[in-house]
Amino acid sequence: MSDALTQNYIDGIWQDSASGSTFKDINPAVNSDVIGQFPESGVEDVDDAVRAARKAFQTWGKMPAPARGDFLRRIGDIMTERKSELAFQMTREMGKPFFETKGDVQEAIDTAYYAASETRRLFGHTVPSEMPDKFNMSIRRPIGVCGVISAWNFPVAVPTWKMFPALACGNTVVFKPSEDAPHSGALLVKVFEDAGLPAGVVNLVQGSGNTGRALVEHPDVNAVSFTGSTETGSKIGEACGRMHKRFSLEMGGKNPMIVLADADLDLVLDGLLWGAFGTTGQRCTATSRLIVHEDVHDDLVSRLKEAASNIKIGYGNEEETEMGPVIRAAALEKIQGYITIGKDEGATIALGGKRAEGEGLEDGFFFQPTIMTNVTPNMRVAKEEIFGPVLVVLKISSYEEAVSVANNIEYGLSSAIYTNDIATAFKAMHDIEAGITYVNGPTIGAEAHMPFGGVKGTGNGHREGGWEVFDFYTETKTIYVDYSGKLQKAQIDNVDD
Ligand code: NDP
Numbered sequence: 001m002s003d004a005l006t007q008n009y010i011d012g013i014w015q016d017s018a019s020g021s022t023f024k025d026i027n028p029a030v031n032s033d034v035i036g037q038f039p040e041s042g043v044e045d046v047d048d049a050v051r052a053a054r055k056a057f058q059t060w061g062k063m064p065a066p067a068r069g070d071f072l073r074r075i076g077d078i079m080t081e082r083k084s085e086l087a088f089q090m091t092r093e094m095g096k097p098f099f100e101t102k103g104d105v106q107e108a109i110d111t112a113y114y115a116a117s118e119t120r121r122l123f124g125h126t127v128p129s130e131m132p133d134k135f136n137m138s139i140r141r142p143i144g145v146c147g148v149i150s151a152w153n154f155p156v157a158v159p160t161w162k163m164f165p166a167l168a169c170g171n172t173v174v175f176k177p178s179e180d181a182p183h184s185g186a187l188l189v190k191v192f193e194d195a196g197l198p199a200g201v202v203n204l205v206q207g208s209g210n211t212g213r214a215l216v217e218h219p220d221v222n223a224v225s226f227t228g229s230t231e232t233g234s235k236i237g238e239a240c241g242r243m244h245k246r247f248s249l250e251m252g253g254k255n256p257m258i259v260l261a262d263a264d265l266d267l268v269l270d271g272l273l274w275g276a277f278g279t280t281g282q283r284c285t286a287t288s289r290l291i292v293h294e295d296v297h298d299d300l301v302s303r304l305k306e307a308a309s310n311i312k313i314g315y316g317n318e319e320e321t322e323m324g325p326v327i328r329a330a331a332l333e334k335i336q337g338y339i340t341i342g343k344d345e346g347a348t349i350a351l352g353g354k355r356a357e358g359e360g361l362e363d364g365f366f367f368q369p370t371i372m373t374n375v376t377p378n379m380r381v382a383k384e385e386i387f388g389p390v391l392v393v394l395k396i397s398s399y400e401e402a403v404s405v406a407n408n409i410e411y412g413l414s415s416a417i418y419t420n421d422i423a424t425a426f427k428a429m430h431d432i433e434a435g436i437t438y439v440n441g442p443t444i445g446a447e448a449h450m451p452f453g454g455v456k457g458t459g460n461g462h463r464e465g466g467w468e469v470f471d472f473y474t475e476t477k478t479i480y481v482d483y484s485g486k487l488q489k490a491q492i493d494n495v496d497d
Contacts, residue, residue: 004036005186008045008206011052012199018044023208025182028095028325029315029364035093038182041207046174046214049203053145053172054220056200061142061170069119072164074195076112079105082191086156088317090184094152095324095365096279097316107157108164108188110448111465115164118470122169130494133484140474142170143246144222147215149176149236151228152327153282155184158250161452161464162225163202169473171223173202176215178228180327182206216240223247223473225464227284230385230411230457237460248462248472250453252385253284253413255443256406258428260399261295263418267440269303271416272391275442277311277369280323281389282331284458285414285436285444289382290393291402297395301373304391305351308369313356315364325365326388332365335388339370342381347372347392377408385411399424407433413454414443435459 006022007014017039027033039045060068079086087101096104124139146166150159155177163173177185189204205211209232216224216239223246226236230251240247257275259268275287292300314321326332332355339353352368367388375382375392382392396402406415415434419425425439435454436443446452451466453459462472482488 004183005190006036006038006183007186008039008041008049009186009189009193009202009204010045010049011055011203012193017041017207023179025093025180027092027364028327029366031363031365033092035183038179038206041205041211043214045205045207046211046218049174049205050145050215050218050220052200052203053174056198057142057144057172060167060172060198060201061144063170065119065122065168065170068168068170069116071195071197072112072116072119072168075191075197076109076116078191078195079109079112083109086184086187089187090155090181091316091324093183094155094181094327095316096153097321097324100279101316104154104157107154107446107448108160111157111160111164114448115168118165118467119168122470122474124476129480131482131484131488131490133482134488135481135483136479138476138478140169140470141477143473143475144171145220146171146173146473147176147218147221147224148173149212149215149224149226149228150178152178152180153279153284155181156188158227159185159188161469162227165469166225166473167201169470171473172200174215174221175202175204176207176212177204179206179208213239217243219243221245225472226250246472247460248464249460250284250464251458252387252411253286253454253458254288254383254385254409254411255285255414255416255434256289256291256409256432257287257416257443258402258406258418259290259292259296259300260402260417260419260421260424261293262420263296264420264440265296265300265303268300268418269307271418271442272304273307273311275416275444276391277308277323277389278444280326280367281391282326282387283444285446286387287416287443288386288391289406290391291396291405292393293402294395294397297393301350301371301393305371308351308371311369313366313368314360323369323389326367327365329365331388332367335367335386335390338381338384338386338390342372342375342379342392345379345381346374346376347379347381348374350393352389377405383409399427403428403431410457411454412456413458414438416441416443435463
């Protein structure tokens with residue numbers, strides 16, 4: 001797998017964009033390592049891809065669902081064989097360490113097998129009729145062509161959360177990866193090709209936000225599934241609303257970890273290191289706010305500072321690396337900007353706060369693990385998504401205050417509480433405003449067969465993963481069969497006034 005796959009994939013054919021224009025993709029840890037030039041696709045390319053998907057829908061949508069499941073199982077098998085190769089290329093392209101990208105691929109494998117199994121139980125309902133000799137049922141129908149637009153931080157897992165259930169339900173797909181992870185997207189689509197997926201069932205168009213916009217606004221795209229920032233998601237939601245399209249938005253987060261005075265601090269420490277600095281803090285579910293009881297605040301912060309300062313930063317394909325770079329130069333600037341904002345607001349930089357330097361870090365976008373203390377709930381650094389290895393620490397004196405601080409935010413994706421008091425843990429499950437709550441575990445981590453998604457500014461009410469995503473990718477059709485042999489008028493014949 002040495003040559004990059006640098007083309008679009010439309011109707012089963014790898015091809016350049018109509019205009020021939022391209023953009024450059026580089027390794028964020030070793031900037032001199034150019035992964036390739038990828039097509040900057042325009043309206044014409046998107047139109048070709050949507051037409052191919054529409055044509056393929058005629059047969060794919062009618063195939064028995066378990067037969068579609070067989071394709072998904074083959075895809076899962078090939079990803080299993082290629083797990084290490086895929087992970088190496090993903091790390092090279094987006095920076096997180098190899099052990100993390102292997103987990104990313106495994107999540108996609110789990111999703112493939114899970115979606116395949118669901119093709120045997122795309123249940124509808126049968127319910128009694130209110131009339132005699134009449135049969136009522138609902139069945140699921142595919143929607144049509146689905147536009148899939150994803151972020152770069154889970155370049156394989158997140159698009160497959162969308163595509164596999166979409167395909168299982170009989171839809172076809174046009175996929176636009178992030179321009180920071182085009183190669184990972186292409187390698188994923190190559191797996192589909194090698195699994196024998198019929199031409200046009202999944203099409204790949206590379207490009208920027210303009211390509212994504214053309215996909216969202218294409219009149220023959222029936223549904224759009226998006227993962228990315230809240231800002232972009234709002235634009236997509238407006239366009240889809242205007243065009244009466246179904247849309248699912250998975251957006252930003254600012255996830256709290258509440259640590260109460262009775263918590264097991266060793267467990268908390270492990271959870272914080274993984275939650276706050278895993279994926280260099282660039283996860284929608286990253287633990288970005290530590291809300292800690294005053295009785296254990298100083299002890300925990302001092303242990304955390306020591307542990308975080310020992311995190312080994314470097315190129316993720318080197319074995320000892322624990323934390324990779326951030327994705328691009330603009331991300332470094334954004335993070336640095338928030339350090340300044342935090343200082344101006346009165347926060348203390350307890351650790352880090354600068355670009356990471358040293359041997360092996362000269363040619364990449366590396367930032368130090370950073371901890372800000374003396375943060376109060378209404379500071380910008382406590383409310384806005386920084387999307388880097390930055391943890392802000394807020395001190396509280398009660399459970400009630402902790403929940404109020406946790407909920408004082410426009411996002412609501414993931415959350416965590418560490419306590420050994422079972423009653424408090426159960427209260428928190430209901431009190432914290434978030435789509436996910438972990439008890440005694442950090443905010444990150446998702447299992448393929450469980451619903452995933454957020455409330456408030458993080459989402460628009462849909463869920464990925466689990467059984468709920470199959471509702472997004474199907475239309476319900478209600479069917480009445482009247483075998484009475486006469487005209488029966490519901491709500492008229494069966495009610496005596
Ligand atoms: P962006 O919103 O910048 O981009 C996401 C995708 O949308 C990219 O493919 C992008 O293309 C595309 N895009 C940009 N503008 C438009 C537009 N107007 N119309 C259609 N598509 C468009 O997010 P990032 O890539 O920076 O990802 C980071 C964000 O994603 C964070 O906020 C993070 O929290 C969130 N995220 C949420 C997850 C969740 O499940 N809730 C999971 C992972 C990340 P291009 O790349 O070319 O700009």
